[in-house]
Amino acid sequence: MMPRIPPSLYVAPSLDTAIDALAERGAEGAPLAGGTWIMRAPIRHESLRPAYVGLGRIPELTRIEIGDSHAAIGAGVTHVRLAEALADAPDLQVLAEAAGRSANPAVRRAATLGGNLCASDFAAADLVPALLCLDAEVEIRSRAGTERLALGKFLSIRQSLDPGQLLARVLIPRAPGRSAHARLPLRKAGDYPTAIVSLSVTSDAAGRVAQFRIAVGSVETVARRWTRLEAALAGAPLNAGIAHRLATELAGEFTGRDGVEAPGWYRVSVLPALVRRAVAALH
Template sequence: MHAIERYVRPGSLEEAAEILRAGNVTVLAGGTDLMPQTHAGRVKFQSVLMNVRRVPELRGIEEHGGVVRIGALVTITELRESALVRERLNVLWQACDHFASDQIRNAATLGGNVCNASPAGDTLVPLLALEARTVLASKPNGSLETRRIPLDKFFSGPGRTLKKPSELLAAIEVPLPPQGFVGEFYKHGTRPGLDISAISIAVGAQLKGKVLNEVRIAFGAVAPTPIRAPRAEAVLEGREADAATLEAAAQAALGEIHPISDVRASDWYRRELVRNMLKRVISHVGQL
């Protein structure tokens, strides 16, 4: 049996990093993924359970010099209630609005959603489209160090990331998108809420008239990790979203995804959804 031998509750990032360095730590934040996963036996508790909820450095949403820093402990509800997120990172805000239920949103943290690294993770797809990066903290040689990894390099497989066991995700940094940047998040589930995405799409672009610039497209649940779709972006860049362009973008996207069949959808249906819904979402964005 994997029993928890010690429960720790660090009061600072330094302290948390110190505990991580010693090893055999399970990190607990909101617990909305960890608890069901350990209950189902998919994740085993390490001997130390570290509750990071009292670490003040992991909180807050702030903008400095064109970068929005979102602390790893910020809950989905806090994101949803943030004017900054709603106004400047609207595509992320939309994903938070579609995220699970009120109870889950109140507990679930952005950092937890990122570290859980689900291919279907709702916030990951808009964060990819917003070109976010992770801020990882560790204390390898007695002093606190941080490194940054762009989100599109961060995920290495379903449930896997480049974060080392000795590192703690401290924050997500999102460069402010250019003025006039608009976006849309689409999540396909079988019901309006409380559902895991069969596919999800985030599209962002800067509109000049009807011409799309700075096009960014990301998908969830169609590959082992959430992904960007650079070839589909390239098709759209500098163009209007007319029918031929939409079709070409959709075809490009189909070459970039690798969906599987599971209890929620077949690979065939996921591809159909990507084609149909990417066109629908882009045409919405093109008219914003």
């Protein structure tokens, strides 16, 4: 629902001023990053907040640092920049693909990493499963200081962040390996994905598979790791057919969410094919 008075917008010049402005506005305010989720609030029958604090001019939030052991990505980095910056890193390919294939070109130019992770009612966010399978952590900044949390933990508390708590960066550990993102939109582009499978495989010094991490998005209300399939695949050869068979045996543990674009049973039924596609893409 639209408020009778249009919301106010304060564009913060720094992270500290944004945190102060949000703390002062309390429950009346919210951060505004690319605005692509917020702009659709009326379509979702949600109220806009009376006051927004714009994050788009904060240099710190737009930094991307890709080191040998870690990548650190500011919450204000857009999907387009993320896809470009990670294009040549095989271990981070899953995130490059998630960012480069989500939504449509206009949305990808505006939508940010932070907005994708903080839109708490958005089950079909592409970057969430991609970052879960990379074992990412998030950095939350507030007047009290900086707190680091595993992404899975952040997803469970993001709806109850205090007004002055901002997602500042995402930290991703790096290891030699490969990764892939498989998603099923009902149309070719511009659609939310019905189901998403993100996977990452790291290798030991001898090139053997050391760890297999798989995350599923859009099937349930919040994306999560598929730890039973990870365990079943541990030690198995990296083979798309085997992965498909094991995923078929284990898919019943998901309770698909019904939505206007697809019923819950359909989201679950396409999971084994997405697993096969993601594993095949690693070769």
